[in-house]
Amino acid sequence: MTHWQKYHATWGKLEAPLRPNADIIAKVKELAGPVSGPVLLLGVTPELALAFDHVVAVDKNKAMVDNVWPGDTKDRRAIHADWLDITEPRGFYAAAIGDGSPNALTSLREMRLLFERVVDLLAPGGRFACRLYERPATPFTKDHLLDLAGAPAKLNFHAFKWKLAMHLADQVGASIPVVLIRERFNEYFPNRDKFARDTGWPRELVDMIDVYRGSPAVYVFPNREEVRTVLPKGIADVRFESSGRYDLAECCPMLAFSKN
Ligand SMILES: C[S@@+](CC[C@H](N)C(=O)[O-])C[C@H]1O[C@@H](n2cnc3c(N)ncnc32)[C@H](O)[C@@H]1O
Structure with missing residues (x-):
């Protein structure tokens, strides 16, 4: 079972960088620009939906759609599907976020396939705006x-966990099975009580890393x-911009x- 099937239970405890804060949402809106038409949301992030x-x-x-999605309305609906299989006609969306x-x-x-799909689905001039987790040019070391x-x-703690994941990605390549994040955490920090005491992060927060088990x-x-x-052909005005100030x-x- 993927952790997304149980993650919704702890959703409320997540914060930036894992979840978007108000500044991140404002930045997505700014970069998407004025939109008239349907917006494709990749995932069910409620703040972006609204x-x-x-x-x-x-x-x-499905568990994310059932538990995290704020609910369908006349102008807002969620589809249970893989992004790589979206079948709407070419040019259907005014923006993708x-x-x-x-x-x-x-x-x-x-x-790469996702970006190509997004370009296909966007109307000419339609914008893509999305936060990325990007590991730095200078790796985070074990020390x-x-x-x-x-x-x-x-x-x-979530920022720390992402640093650990980025450290791993530098060693094994960009793709990381999430079970490895937990395994490496257990290897570097075998005594969780000490880890929690030294850092001040509550033990139950630290234990959230166990959601990756299995x-x-x-x-x-x-x-x-x-x-x-992996950026696709047929795009213009590519920007990498700050998403705000947070851990x-x-x-x-x-x-x-x-899209051109
Ligand atoms: C949007 S991402 C990151 C979460 C985000 N930071 C947030 O706060 O909502 C997570 C979502 O992507 C979904 N997901 C991952 N791969 C997918 C795919 N290939 N097609 C559709 N959904 C996918 C997961 O089910 C999960 O709900």
Whole structure:
């Protein structure tokens, strides 16, 4: 069972960088520009669903649609499907948005396929705007992670977890089975009580990493160079912009482009 099937239960406890805050939503709106027409939402991120007038959300995990989606209305509906299988006619959408959506795919190859699909689905001039988790050019080292864990925390636990995932991606390649994030955490930090005491992160928050146990999900954490290699043909005005100020924001740029 993928962790997305049980993640909704802890959704309320997530914060940026895992969930979008108000500044991130404002930035998506800014980069999407004035939109008249249907907006494709990659995932069921409720804040994004409510930020646009006419939204079609697509998510392949039914539990996320059932539990996180704010509900269908006349102008807002969620479809249970894989992004790579969306079958709407070419040029149907005025914009496409998401939050960390391309990272939820399993490989750079799938990322390329998604971007190609998005370009196909956008009307000419339609914009794509989505936050990305991007590992930095200078890797996060094991020593850096151990240093962070040995002192009262200055960043939230989710940002720390993403640093660990990006550290792993530097070692094994951009695609990371989420079970490895938990395994590496257990290897570096075998004593969770000490880890929680030293950092000040509540033990139950730290234990949220166990949601990855047994999950078949794979994330992809590309660096900027890798993202550029999977950008599709037929786009213009490609931008990588800051998504605000929050823990690990420096590794969470907004990617935006428009269809020619
Ligand atoms: C949008 S992403 C990142 C979460 C985001 N930061 C948020 O706050 O909503 C997560 C969602 O993508 C969905 N997902 C992952 N791969 C998918 C795919 N290939 N097709 C459709 N949905 C997918 C997962 O089910 C999950 O609900």
